[in-house]
Amino acid sequence: MTENNNDFNNNLTNGTQPDEASPSINEVNNVPVENTVPGQSSQQPPQPQDESYYMYNWDGAKQLKPKKKKRAKIFAATVIICLFLTISLIGWSVSMGYIPNPLVDNSSDISAVSEEDTSKDIPEVIKINDENLEYTSDLTELYERVKNSCVTVLTNTSLGSGFVADENGYIITNHHVINNAKTITVTFYDDTKYTAELIGSDSISDIAVLKIEGSGFTPIDIGNSDNLKIGEQVVAIGTPYSIELAGTMNMGIISGIARNIKVTNDAGTVVKTMTLIQTDTSINPGNSGGPLINMAGQIIGINTLKLMNEYEGLGFAIPIKNAVTIINTLIEYGKVEERPDDDFVTASPRLNIIVKTVEDAISSNMLDLSFDPPSGAFVIEVSRRSAIYKAGLETYDIITMFNGVEIDSTDALITELAKYQAGKIVSIKIFRINRNGSGGEYHEFSFRLDSAE
Structure with missing residues (x-):
């Protein structure tokens, strides 16, 4: 089985599966069944389409005494005049097209597809650095390069990791780290804390973008995961298990590239297939959303899940080259409606x-x-x-x-x-x-x- 690295949320997905007890029925979602079917009568009046509606009744207040007949006649005449004017106005509105004529079918087939032009180029707020930076074999030096770009992400329900994507305070983490969170706090390893705003999140790719307000942030250098080779040394930096272990660094290698990992929900149904980087670097609960870094100090992957049970040394990270497209889309729109051409997820x-x-x-x-x-x-x-x-x-x-x-x-x-x-x-x-x-x-x-x- 696969497991993401969230202490409190142990599954990336949830859902239901078809009802196997009814072979003639294919169930995709459990919703109430309507009582009225075509060709059959019903003793119940039509109900409003909204899931919640209201009924009113008299509250028992004292009723007013009847007015004198003279006033009643004046009131009745006023009502008749107003009614005549209202009918005339409605008739004019219908003829002018301001109110649809109920006797004429002006409806057209409905489409749920937005007419907004989604083909526009998405601004590249976060960019990949294709320059060949100098590699180091000194792990202490490497840690000093990147420690100010790595953070802990703490919500009211979970603990995770993240990294600074640009100097304006954009923080990247996993969707499952901040899912359903009411409060989000970003903490640097010097114990500086910021309240974070959720800019956008995508459950399919398991990527979320946060924003903190301030200045002097040090963004991590964005590498190109397309250039990775099996056997290349990498490190993972994050906050495994507890906030007291913030800033933990583990070392390993790239064990595999473009691994297709099937992710299932609680019912065991495959809900998506993710093409990920495999590493033997120790990735534990709390490391989710943290960076997988090459020896040049560049992030090349976002740590997201590992195989559990009897398996050891099988961790997986989102390739940063593909993640950047999702990140920039979230910064621009707050959500991902149309999957990108270079998407690493098949949902x-x-x-x-x-x-x-x-x-x-x-x-x-x-x-x-x-x-x-x-x-x-x-x-x-x-x-x-x-x-x-x-x-x-x-x-x-x-x-x-x-x-x-x-x-x-x-x-x-x-x-x-x-x-x-x-x-x-x-x-x-x-x-x-x-x-x-x-x-x-x-x-x-x-x-x-x-x-x-």
Whole structure:
């Protein structure tokens, strides 16, 4: 198994897995089932779409006495005049297009894909230094070069490490170090403390950017991890186990390059594959987010996880060359929506829906129709937090096409989904059954695939 190096958060991911007890149903997320299905009547009135709503009742206050008839007549006349003016104004607004006409369908298919131009060049706040710096064999000298660029990251729930990325106070660490943190403190090895602001974080790449206010910060030199060779000596500096051990340095070598490590959630489902640097340098809980440094004093990796149980000397770090793209994106936008071309992570996609075949839905009396519906994946549940829901998918829709490929069963949908990774934009075509079960209509929309994390 893989384990990140957070004393309190022992897994990079969490999630659920399909319900194996229901072989005819493919479950992707556990959400409440709607009570009303197409073609079936319901005794319950429609409920608001919001997950929370309010009901009001009289509070028992003393009622006012009726007014005299004369005043009532004047009031009634005033109401009639106001009502006439209101109706006239609404009619004019509808004719001018300010208010949509309920008798005319002006709707269009919905897309959850942002229209913002994401192709713009991201400013290179953090840059790689491709110059060949002088290597040293003196470990004491090496430590003196970099110690002022290394920090401890302490939150209300976890302990980790980090490093100074530029003189303006940008601090880099792992996402799992600061995940769900209410307070973040950055402490240098001379015990100088700063309250940190979270600029952005990406759970898929496990990278977070913090910001501290001040001056005189010493950024670490950013090396090029593409130039690494197996057998090259490196050191890891961080805060393993306890704040009392801040500034611990361990030495090792590059044991492997471009190792594809599968990361699983609590259920054992693979949620992503990370291409990482392998090292035998001792990486312990608390080292997460700290730098893996070459003998020239350059960071070439971000320590992130190690294999546990019976294994020893198997630590892994994010290659800094690929991390820089994520870091600059987080500095600019605060999040990573579109995965970069040089991404080191392949995240498994997730639709966050539960589906079954149309035939199963009919045979189980979920559908009572007066026509033959198209084949496809019948949606019985959809998470309201998912991208596919925000794009327009509704419960009891039938998915008939996924990214241009015809879908005639749930297995076909699963097969097509597996061809893509999280963050990719895909399109689906659905058939929506009308309320009386006598027919329906097709809709198409696009969205960005959610991550299985």
